[in-house]
Amino acid sequence: MKAYNEVLLKNRWVRKRVRDWTAKNLISEEAERSITREYTEVPYIPHWFVWIGLFVFSLISISAGAIFFLPFADLPGSENYFPPLYGLGLFYFLNYLIKDRKLYFSGIDNALLYAIVLSFLPPVLDITSAFDTPPWLVALLYLPFPVFFTYRYGEPVIALGTYLTGLYVLASLAMESPWGKLLLPFLVMIYAGLVWLYVHRFRKRDESFYWKVSLNWVHMATLILFYAAGNYLVVREGNAMINSIYGPSPQIAFAGLFWLLTFTIPVLYLFAALRWKKLSFLVVGSLALVASLGTLHHYHPILPGEWALPLLGLVGFGTAISLMRWLKVPRNGFIYALEKDLEIAVLTRNIVAMQVAGDLPQPQSGPEFGGGDFGGGGSGAAY
Amino acid sequence: MNIQQLLSELEQKQHIESGQKQLLSQYEQQKPVSLFGFLRMLLYVSLSAFVTGAGVLIYQNIDTLGHTVLMALLAMLTAACFVYVFKKGESFSFGKVVHSSSFVEVVLLLGCLLFLALEGYAQYQYGLFGTRYGLAVFLPALFFLFLAYRFDHQGVLSLGLTALASWxxxxxxxxxxxxxxxxxxxxxxxxxxxxxxxxxxxxxxxxxxxxxxxxxxxxxxxxxxxxxxxxxxxxxxxxxxxxxxxxxxxxxxxxxxxxxxxxxxxxxxxxxxxxxxxxxxxxxxxxxxxxxxxxxxxxxxxxxxxxxxxxxxxxxxxxxxxxxxxxxxxx
Known part of the structure; x- marks a missing residue:
């Protein structure tokens, strides 16, 4: 039932572990060589930039391939049965590629999978529209497809899609009654909490290995959703939106509770990060804390925005530098040790530098600054 | 498969000995989580927020009492950044230079970006370069290129090149x-x-x-x-x-x-x-x-x-x- 060869995935994992042990001088290079010889075959996983190329050109190829159905476009109902038919063809091709070329999330298989999962959408929409089906039922009827593909391929975006389809079923069902609308944030929090609990427990089991990547993604998504559903700004503005209230959003019920949630959830996440030594909690917790400060600033600005941003930057800067110094030796299960500079890191630094310089505000009054596009200056062609 | 199972398997296949197995098991259990990526990201995001915010501040507070103080503070901070990198940075070499202090790189970038914001302001408020607008970008370009070579900084080099392109x-x-x-x-x-x-x-x-x-x-x-x-x-x-x-x-x-x-x-x-x-x-x-x-x-x-x-x-x-x-x- 699983599409990817688990032995190859295990070999890859073993080799990664062993490389780390050799780098830390825990085993000899000779031992590494003999283990690598034992776990020889690994799947094909390209470098990030090659991944982009493979993904983009796979999409081009898949889209162009659909044109072969064009001569039959005039047949009645063709728009409903040709996509799944094409999807079926792609499905067999995908399985052949995975088996023969040992692809594993290589950009090609990802693109094919997305196309296949989407190809089953038109007939579901067609059947349901004929019976005037409510949206939650449409999503529920479609749900088996992403569930099946998540199980078979463990691809993270499909897994995320499945999780969000489930959320859509719940939310659109809740929207049908006034009580559901009122309790929507809590329902979403319960949904995120339950999925998180399942993921948390399942990850401890050995058989979760095959779905490791997608479980990591869904884990992050549940943390984000759980926070967002309890965030005061999201609830207040969301409430105004679903009740079609334009202009300033009105106060919401349980406002105090949502303010409490806005600030306790990030703190809880940061606490979990320290307790369980989890980077995912640390990342989401930090982002959530910044979002909570943003929420507070939105409704009760303590400082003007132009002061808040540099101050926040200064605090972040100071925190980062102090932690970098403090964690030079391992403390509380965390460490800051220099790692190899990857090409993507060099690229990111170059882009950040250029971007920040380009985004620096320009003086408002002046043709004299021409096409000003670089920090405070910028000459334009007419300098 | 978990790490303990793997270690048993490797021992069984005689790739590692029992003593090594214990050592590796201990290492895997106590291995600290690396915050390298997270802290670097935090550092660069904070730097961006600070410089962007400071850039807005400069123009929003023109004609207010605190303005001069603010400008003086920013100018001092910029100068402090450059003093720091000249003091702590390694000496010049034609090859690749790795600074022993890991902050030289980011402090240099901060200094350059603040310099840019201040220079833009000085041109706006006091017409530092008069109508020779080309000079207003050409000089920072040269300055950044010099700093990039002096301290081996590809981020500052890209800043210099962007300024040169702007020129x-x-x-x-x-x-x-x-x-x-x-x-x-x-x-x-x-x-x-x-x-x-x-x-x-x-x-x-x-x-x-x-x-x-x-x-x-x-x-x-x-x-x-x-x-x-x-x-x-x-x-x-x-x-x-x-x-x-x-x-x-x-x-x-x-x-x-x-x-x-x-x-x-x-x-x-x-x-x-x-x-x-x-x-x-x-x-x-x-x-x-x-x-x-x-x-x-x-x-x-x-x-x-x-x-x-x-x-x-x-x-x-x-x-x-x-x-x-x-x-x-x-x-």
């Missing part, structure tokens, strides 16, 4: 390249071509002389990409010169391709293939009769994209270089 009237900021530059204007196309050619030629010369060889990466990334975009702009808008621009694009892609091999950069490989494919496809479709139809056109896209995929899957074999070491790093 000739181009925008090299990543998200603005296609928005601010009008690549249907022949003057912009010619400027970008000349700028790209000159800068890349300069980096080639410097590389040949062994001066900061690793800087070629940033030179090519900033100036080379502008050159390629200008070639495509020329092909799309100046029909009479289409063949010339196609040739220039081909040369550019070939140069990127060569650098992809030499620098072991897969980003250059991707850029070369993407620009080459767009240029070739455009050339093909504008010169073939419209009668070839949708079917043949789609067939072209399907097969050519398939061909590119095949190339990406096999490029390691195709790009095999005499030195096995460099080949290994192309992964």
């Amino acid at each position: 000739v009237g181009l925008t090299a900021t990543p998200d603005q390249v296609l928005v601010k530059n009008d690549f249907s204007d022949p003057a912009v196309i010619q400027t970008a071509l000349a700028f790209g050619l000159l800068v890349v030629a300069l980096s080639w010369l410097l590389e040949k002389r062994g001066i900061k060889r690793h800087f070629s990466y940033t030179y090519l990334l900033v100036a080379g990409t502008l050159y390629l975009v200008a070639c495509l702009g020329g092909m799309f808008t100046m029909d009479a010169w289409q063949a010339v621009f196609a040739l220039l694009l081909g040369i550019g892609c070939w140069y990127f391709f060569q650098n992809a091999r030499e620098e072991s950069s897969l980003l250059f490989l991707l850029i070369s293939v993407l620009f080459g494919y767009i240029g070739f496809t455009y050339l093909l479709f504008t010169n073939l009769p419209a009668e070839i139809g949708v079917f043949l056109g789609s067939l072209y896209f399907m097969l050519s994209a398939g061909g590119v995929i095949w190339f990406f899957l096999n490029f390691k074999k195709l790009l095999r270089k005499p030195s096995p070491q460099s080949h290994e790093s192309l992964q």
Whole structure:
């Protein structure tokens, strides 16, 4: 039932572990060589930039391939049965590629999978529209497809899609009654909490290995959703939106509770990060804390925005530098040790530098600054 | 499979001994979580927030009492940044320099960005360079290029190059390249071509002389990409010169391709293939009769994209270089 060869995935994992042990001088290079010889075959996983190329050109190829159905476009109902038919063809091709070329999330298989999962959408929409089906039922009827593909391929975006389809079923069902609308944030929090609990427990089991990547993604998504559903700004503005209230959003019920949630959830996440030594909690917790400060600033600005941003930057800067110094030796299960500079890191630094310089505000009054596009200056062609 | 099972398996297969197994098991249990990526990201995001915020502050508080104090503070901070890097930074070398203090790099960047914000303000408020606006970007460009070489900083080098591009009237900021530059204007196309050619030629010369060889990466990334975009702009808008621009694009892609091999950069490989494919496809479709139809056109896209995929899957074999070491790093 699983599409990817688990032995190859295990070999890859073993080799990664062993490389780390050799780098830390825990085993000899000779031992590494003999283990690598034992776990020889690994799947094909390209470098990030090659991944982009493979993904983009796979999409081009898949889209162009659909044109072969064009001569039959005039047949009645063709728009409903040709996509799944094409999807079926792609499905067999995908399985052949995975088996023969040992692809594993290589950009090609990802693109094919997305196309296949989407190809089953038109007939579901067609059947349901004929019976005037409510949206939650449409999503529920479609749900088996992403569930099946998540199980078979463990691809993270499909897994995320499945999780969000489930959320859509719940939310659109809740929207049908006034009580559901009122309790929507809590329902979403319960949904995120339950999925998180399942993921948390399942990850401890050995058989979760095959779905490791997608479980990591869904884990992050549940943390984000759980926070967002309890965030005061999201609830207040969301409430105004679903009740079609334009202009300033009105106060919401349980406002105090949502303010409490806005600030306790990030703190809880940061606490979990320290307790369980989890980077995912640390990342989401930090982002959530910044979002909570943003929420507070939105409704009760303590400082003007132009002061808040540099101050926040200064605090972040100071925190980062102090932690970098403090964690030079391992403390509380965390460490800051220099790692190899990857090409993507060099690229990111170059882009950040250029971007920040380009985004620096320009003086408002002046043709004299021409096409000003670089920090405070910028000459334009007419300098 | 978990780590304990793996260790037992390795012991059973006699790859490790029982003592090693215990050591490894202990290591895996106590292994600290690395915050390298997280803290670096926090540092750069905070730096961006601080500089952007400070930039807004300068202009929002003009004519207020605290303004002078604010400016003085920012100027002092900028000066402090430069004093710090000159004190703590390693001395100059033609090769790659790794600073013993890990903060030199980020403090230098902060100093440069603040300098830029202050310099822009001084020009705005006091007309520091009068009407010689070119000078207002040319001087920081020179200053940044000097600092980039002095402290071996590719981020500051890209700042210097962006300023230099701005001096000739181009925008090299990543998200603005296609928005601010009008690549249907022949003057912009010619400027970008000349700028790209000159800068890349300069980096080639410097590389040949062994001066900061690793800087070629940033030179090519900033100036080379502008050159390629200008070639495509020329092909799309100046029909009479289409063949010339196609040739220039081909040369550019070939140069990127060569650098992809030499620098072991897969980003250059991707850029070369993407620009080459767009240029070739455009050339093909504008010169073939419209009668070839949708079917043949789609067939072209399907097969050519398939061909590119095949190339990406096999490029390691195709790009095999005499030195096995460099080949290994192309992964």
